[in-house]
Amino acid sequence: MSSSINVEVIHELPLQPNLLDRDGFLTGLLNQVTVSEKDDCLQQLRDGAVKWVRHSVIPNTRDEEWRFTDLSPLKQVDFKLGMFQEISLESDILSEVSQRLVFVNGVYSPDLSHTEDLLAGLKVGNLNVLSDEVVQQYLAQSEGTREVFTALNTAALNDVAVVWVGKNVVVETPIHLLFVSVAGESATISQPRVLVVAESNSQLGLIEEYTNHRDTENTEKEVYFTNGVTEIWVNENAQVSHNRVVREGAAAFHVGKTAVTQARYSRYSCNAVTVGGRISRHNLEILQTGEQTETTLNGLTVIADNQLADTHSALSLNHPHGVSKQLHKCIIGDRAHGVFNGKIFVPKPAQLTNASQLNRNLLLSSKSRIDTKPQLEITADNVKCAHGATVSQLEDDQIFYLQSRGIDENNARKLLVNGFAMEIINFIPVAALRESLLKTVTSLTNK
Known part of the structure; x- marks a missing residue:
């Protein structure tokens, strides 16, 4: 260097x-x-x-x-x-x-x-x-x-x-x-x-x-x-x-x-x-x-009102035996707009690379919006790589199931949204920060 x-x-x-x-x-x-x-x-x-x-x-x-x-x-x-x-x-x-x-x-x-x-x-x-x-x-x-x-x-x-x-x-x-x-x-x-x-x-x-x-x-x-x-x-x-x-x-x-x-x-x-x-x-x-690096990327975006949140990631795996895993989640309410663009570059020298990328999005309003673009650029010929994206809303049958167990509709929605967010929040190593973030997520998604 x-x-x-x-x-x-x-x-x-x-x-x-x-x-x-x-x-x-x-x-x-x-x-x-x-x-x-x-x-x-x-x-x-x-x-x-x-x-x-x-x-x-x-x-x-x-x-x-x-x-x-x-x-x-x-x-x-x-x-x-x-x-x-x-x-x-x-x-x-x-x-x-x-x-x-x-x-x-x-x-x-x-x-x-x-x-x-x-x-x-x-x-x-x-x-x-x-x-x-x-x-x-x-x-x-x-x-x-x-x-x-x-x-x-x-x-x-x-x-x-x-x-x-x-x-x-x-x-x-x-x-x-x-x-x-x-x-x-x-x-x-x-x-x-x-x-x-x-x-x-x-x-x-x-x-x-x-x-x-x-x-x-x-x-x-x-x-x-x-x-x-x-x-x-x-x-x-x-x-x-x-x-x-x-x-x-x-x-x-x-x-x-x-x-x-x-x-x-x-x-x-x-x-x-x-x-x-x-x-x-x-x-x-x-x-x-x-060579032989390990990279784990977990992300959570929670926005409401007219907010805009954009996440761009770029992972350049230039050597062999690299391992990477990425999961990014978005919870978008009201008229908010989320953006995700994840890139993984695997050039020819990066043989035997194992890379995965997934973007999951939860829209809480018919007017909320997500633009997602998971992206792989691979020229190596001996790799294991995957990428994908999902966009969904709260399912009526999930809410009905919770209601059938004595939970009212508002708390059922809150429970489902918090469960979606907690997969990422649970990676935070400090309990007080996890609890504080969950309260913030709940206040935003209840607007």
Whole structure:
């Protein structure tokens, strides 16, 4: 792995005057960036990302990857940089988790975090816990750095939530990364960044949670934009269990990128749950860099009203004997719109790959909508791969059966919906978080 920051291609882009600042909305967001002088080692990354953003435009429905997700409501909002605010976290603290990092409007809060009593070989904190050499080796080195929202995040790079697990270190309890948005008088933007490195033969559990500050009134009407990027490096024979939870306000916008790099013999699992948000998008990209990796992806999207939630995943299996399994579920009510596009790439060198993908969707209203596209691209000739999608509604005979057992119709519907969701929620390793998510799912689906 290179120890130098790989931004030469970005710097070599011809800076034609007519191509600079192609998108006024992006230019406005770039103008909200503030940079700390102490982060000189990040300046090259930021400069390259700024140039890339200035050459870019916000995706629209004419772009194949965004054709079902209209971002025009996002472009109509004038966002200002979110500032740190003092808050209370009593409702968000997970008692089963010992280590916690908290960022408020993208700003690290050491007072709300808990990073004491760390295991030897474990580093949890902000960017200060890593040397410049390690930062240059891993930060912004994943595939997909030139995607416009990822580049926008890098252009605003000021601090990072860091979890670094040394060789042969086993972390028994999950580490909680909590990103809280507190809207001000005007719409705000925050751009959190996460860097996770699991060295060879290590094991780690991670809970990455995005939420709004629920102690204030009218949080459903507060407008803010979270543009987050998470890079996870799973080195040889390492294991990472990643749980990603998004619970944004009903008027919020959320775009998230998870870039995972798996070395040989490594194991990575992701349990991603998205509830709420006016428009939310999660780009999950996994790159296999060695043979015999295991990848498990579980996802749940629950939306109602006029919300839109989009999940795009891309799994590149470039080496032999890779095993992957993906199950993504959507529960869609009212006039909400769900989108799922899962891609699995199996080129010729990836012989003896075993990959499966399934998207299951439950529509709770005749006006709810799902666009689903499971996708396999295979050129290897000795593989076992399968993919599929189902779209259904609550069956009358199922409801009748429960009613015949003394359960009224409303509770019968609730029981069926919760059962559909619990298959994914049960993968979350913390009981308190599972219970909280189930309550959120119930409140949304009962609207």
